[in-house]
Amino acid sequence: DAKTTQPTSMDCAEGRAANLPCNHSTISGNEYVYWYRQIHSQGPQYIIHGLKNNETNEMASLIITEDRKSSTLILPHATLRDTAVYYCIVRRYSSASKIIFGSGTRLSIRP
Amino acid sequence: ETGVTQSPTHLIKTRGQQVTLRCSSQSGHNTVSWYQQALGQGPQFIFQYYREEENGRGNFPPRFSGLQFPNYSSELNVNALELDDSALYLCASSPVGASGGSYNEQFFGPGTRLTVL
Numbered sequence: 001d002a003k004t005t006q007p008t009s010m011d012c013a014e015g016r017a018a019n020l021p022c023n024h025s026t027i028s029g030n031e032y033v034y035w036y037r038q039i040h041s042q043g044p045q046y047i048i049h050g051l052k053n054n055e056t057n058e059m060a061s062l063i064i065t066e067d068r069k070s071s072t073l074i075l076p077h078a079t080l081r082d083t084a085v086y087y088c089i090v091r092r093y094s095s096a097s098k099i100i101f102g103s104g105t106r107l108s109i110r111p
Numbered sequence: 112e113t114g115v116t117q118s119p120t121h122l123i124k125t126r127g128q129q130v131t132l133r134c135s136s137q138s139g140h141n142t143v144s145w146y147q148q149a150l151g152q153g154p155q156f157i158f159q160y161y162r163e164e165e166n167g168r169g170n171f172p173p174r175f176s177g178l179q180f181p182n183y184s185s186e187l188n189v190n191a192l193e194l195d196d197s198a199l200y201l202c203a204s205s206p207v208g209a210s211g212g213s214y215n216e217q218f219f220g221p222g223t224r225l226t227v228l
Contacts, residue, residue, distance in 0.1 A: 043115070043201050043219030044154065087153060098144070098169055099203075099217060101153030 004088045004102055011108040018075040020105050022088030025069045032093050033064060033071045037084040038104070044087065047073065051093075078109045114138055115204050115220035123226045124192050132187040132223045134202035141206070142166070143185045144217060145177060148199040160185055189225075197227045 005023040012018040024033065034049040048055055048062045050071075055062045061074040075082055087104040114137035124130050136143050142161045146154035156169035160179035174190040183204070189196055203217035 041221075043203070043221050045219070046216055085153075098156030098159070098167060099146075099154075100156070101146075103153055 003100075004090055006086070006088050006102060006105045008103065009106040009108070011110055012075075012078045014080060014109050014111050015077055018078040018082065018107060018109070020073040020075075020086050020088075020107065021070065022073070023070045024088070024090045027068050027090050028092075030092050031090045033062065033068075034089040034091065034099075035060070035062065035073045036087045036089065036099075036101075037082075038087070039081075039084040044101075047086075078107075080109050080111065083107060083109045115202060115218050117200075117202055117220040117223050119223060120221070121224045121226075123228065125228050126192055126194060128192050128227075129188065129190045130192060130225060132189075132200050132202075132225070134185045134187070134204075134220055136183045136185070136202075136204035137206075137218050139206055140204035140218070141183055142204060143179055143183065144203045144205070145185075145187045146201040146203065147171070147196075148201060148222070149195075150198070154201055157187070192227045194227050197225060199224050 032049050032051050035047040036044040038044045048057055048060050050062045050064055064071045085104040085106050087101050116135045118133045144159040145157040147157055148154040157171050157175055158168040158177055159166045163179045176188045179185040199222040201219050201222045203219045205217045
């Protein structure tokens with residue numbers, strides 16, 4: 001599975017859009033981009049995933065560049081409850097084993 | 112909130128002891144994975160079980176072992192505890208259909224915080 005690079009920390013004002021970048025320059029053609037988040041003292045929570053098209057669900061939007069070497073997770077209206085560590089992960093859709101977590105981005109939402 | 116539960120919530124052991132951690136998977140999920148998360152780091156994959164058989168293992172020594180039961184609950188056993196085993200232990204379950212897909216939406220439990228003194 002390919003590796004990813006994320007900023008160590010970010011902050012965002014409550015109510016504004018939070019844009020979390022991720023670089024995955026060695027991604028392979030059959031690998032998807034996944035995002036998870038981990039709120040303090042809880043297990044990681046799946047947010048969204050995509051291959052090459054932009055995706056949107058009730059939690060977030062995922063924008064993947066045309067060359068697929070980077071992506072951005074967008075939380076459209078950040079709230080205090082979005083304060084968490086966000087992990088960008090690249091892996092094959094039918095991978096039968098591990099999720100490789102990096103260190104993630106610690107997102108702080110300020111009132 | 113997922114349907115994955117873990118017990119106990121917290122546990123304190125001393126070096127050299129053995130520990131068993133338990134996980135109850137979400138209903139209908141037949142695959143379970145275990146992760147170790149040291150303070151300030153991302154979770155590290157320990158191993159995965161599918162239909163009661165080990166189905167992939169990370170870079171952990173044999174003193175880390177597991178079991179999965181017919182009802183898809185599972186255990187993580189760690190023998191000869193070391194100080195560095197202090198961590199949050201997470202289990203994650205996922206559904207795998209007849210097509211073999213959907214390993215990827217893993218649903219995590221809240222974890223067991225293990226402290227080794």
